[in-house]
Amino acid sequence: MVEARSSDWYQRASAPVKTYSGRALIASALIPVGVLVTLLLVQAQREKWPFSPEHQTNDVGHSRPAAGKTEGSRAAAARVSVELTAKQLEMLGVQFETAEVRKLDETVPAVASAVIDESRIVEVHPRVSGWLEQLYVRTTGQNVGAGQALGAVFSQELYASQLEYLAALRRAGTAPASVVLAAGRTRLKVLGMSEAEIRRIERTRQADRLVTIAAPRSGFVLDRGATQGITVDPSTNILSIADVTRLWIIAEVAESDAARIHVGSSASLTFPLSGRPPFIARVEFIYPTLTERTRSVRVRMAVPNIGGALRPGMYGSAQISAAPRYVLTIGRDTVVDTGISQHVFVRGAKNQFEPHPVKLGTRVGDRVEVLEGLVVGEQVVSAGVFLLDSESRLRASGATGHGGHGGGSQPAPKREGNAPPTKAPAQHEHQP
Numbered sequence: 001m002v003e004a005r006s007s008d009w010y011q012r013a014s015a016p017v018k019t020y021s022g023r024a025l026i027a028s029a030l031i032p033v034g035v036l037v038t039l040l041l042v043q044a045q046r047e048k049w050p051f052s053p054e055h056q057t058n059d060v061g062h063s064r065p066a067a068g069k070t071e072g073s074r075a076a077a078a079r080v081s082v083e084l085t086a087k088q089l090e091m092l093g094v095q096f097e098t099a100e101v102r103k104l105d106e107t108v109p110a111v112a113s114a115v116i117d118e119s120r121i122v123e124v125h126p127r128v129s130g131w132l133e134q135l136y137v138r139t140t141g142q143n144v145g146a147g148q149a150l151g152a153v154f155s156q157e158l159y160a161s162q163l164e165y166l167a168a169l170r171r172a173g174t175a176p177a178s179v180v181l182a183a184g185r186t187r188l189k190v191l192g193m194s195e196a197e198i199r200r201i202e203r204t205r206q207a208d209r210l211v212t213i214a215a216p217r218s219g220f221v222l223d224r225g226a227t228q229g230i231t232v233d234p235s236t237n238i239l240s241i242a243d244v245t246r247l248w249i250i251a252e253v254a255e256s257d258a259a260r261i262h263v264g265s266s267a268s269l270t271f272p273l274s275g276r277p278p279f280i281a282r283v284e285f286i287y288p289t290l291t292e293r294t295r296s297v298r299v300r301m302a303v304p305n306i307g308g309a310l311r312p313g314m315y316g317s318a319q320i321s322a323a324p325r326y327v328l329t330i331g332r333d334t335v336v337d338t339g340i341s342q343h344v345f346v347r348g349a350k351n352q353f354e355p356h357p358v359k360l361g362t363r364v365g366d367r368v369e370v371l372e373g374l375v376v377g378e379q380v381v382s383a384g385v386f387l388l389d390s391e392s393r394l395r396a397s398g399a400t401g402h403g404g405h406g407g408g409s410q411p412a413p414k415r416e417g418n419a420p421p422t423k424a425p426a427q428h429e430h431q432p
Helices: 002-046 070-077 086-092 155-172 180-190 193-203 255-260 387-397
Strands: 057-059 095-098 100-104 109-115 119-124 130-135 149-154 209-212 219-226 237-243 247-253 264-269 279-291 296-304 314-319 324-333 342-347 352-364 368-372 379-383
Touching: 100 368, 109 130, 130 155, 149 155, 149 264, 155 180, 155 193, 180 193, 247 255, 247 314, 255 296, 264 296, 342 387
Parallel strands: none
Antiparallel strands: 095 379, 100 324, 109 247, 109 314, 119 237, 130 149, 149 209, 219 237, 247 296, 264 279, 264 314, 279 296, 324 368, 342 352, 342 379, 352 368
16 A cells, blocks of 8 residues: 555656656757757848858858859959060960851751651552462561562452453454453453463463462562461552662751751761761751650651661761851850850950950851850951960969060069169060
8 A cells, every 4th residue: 555655656746857857858959949040040131141052152251253144254354455565476476367257057966867768668458359378478578579479369259350351252252352352351450460460361261260469569578467368358458568779867856956957958977887988868858847755856868778788777877067157257266265254365456455255156167156245357366365365364363474475574672771783583585
């Protein structure tokens, strides 16, 4: 009894202690969080949110410049104009060229593949209903020639037509050909008999039980739709034959370049695995739909398959000539590319060279298109541009520059007392 009372007292005494300790832990955890949130809000009101991208710094006390349109102007601001004498221009080997409008011949790259010419695929159907008793070509991929026997069909309708024609032929005897005889001969042709088969039954006076189905053109068996022994009718596709002596080349042109391609544009095609050297083709057709999966437009060209080197399904590459454009261009050597921006040095009055930020477009060969930053007729530095850029940055940093580069002279040191004047340190010059 005493033990039961003591246990009950212990539980009642310990319950408030547990509740109190849990509340104290929660309060101790919330206080630092509240202080931190308060400090961040104060910081946001006074300056900016410290973790925002524009507030991050590279060095202590210096904010990282935001990327965007100002990068080019800031890069140009890190340089100043440079004035050089005629002697200094000669020593540095500085040369110039003029920004001018030129015809820009561009090529559009594309992935190309060889496919079967759809206009060279034929399907072989019987002309009459009956049974396919013989099938001489039974595998896909097998080559066949024009006129080659593909199978033989027995048709009651055709057999009866042969007997009627032979009966009319016997009745005619040696008399001139009648209208009935001509109609019977025409019917046999319509039902699928060749001229040679008709002449044979005329000579032997015996009807053929089986009529041969011949290949309408040369090629290889693309698909086999019938099996020997089945019943057939004019809707039955026995075989499909494809002629691969001429193939289509399908090029996938990016959606952004599609407007620059036209019917008749020439293209240089390369299929390395075919063993065939690069060859030229012309665009015959531009498909009106866009391939949504690749966001590309299909362009079709037709080429002769010389020696069968190209196989349907092969992949290659195409360089398609785009419509020429007349644009403002400069030489690629005139551009200083910092990785963030591009600029050139424009020649002003009295050999004053000013750094101009430029926006470039398409690069073709040794020329580059200028979208912004220059006008027609301005002269830009084409040789010695990197030495000039180095001098421009050096002067922008507050230094006086190299004497040989047209910089200012170094100040003479002060004399103390009656000490003889000392010579200024010799300025070094670049040897030509």
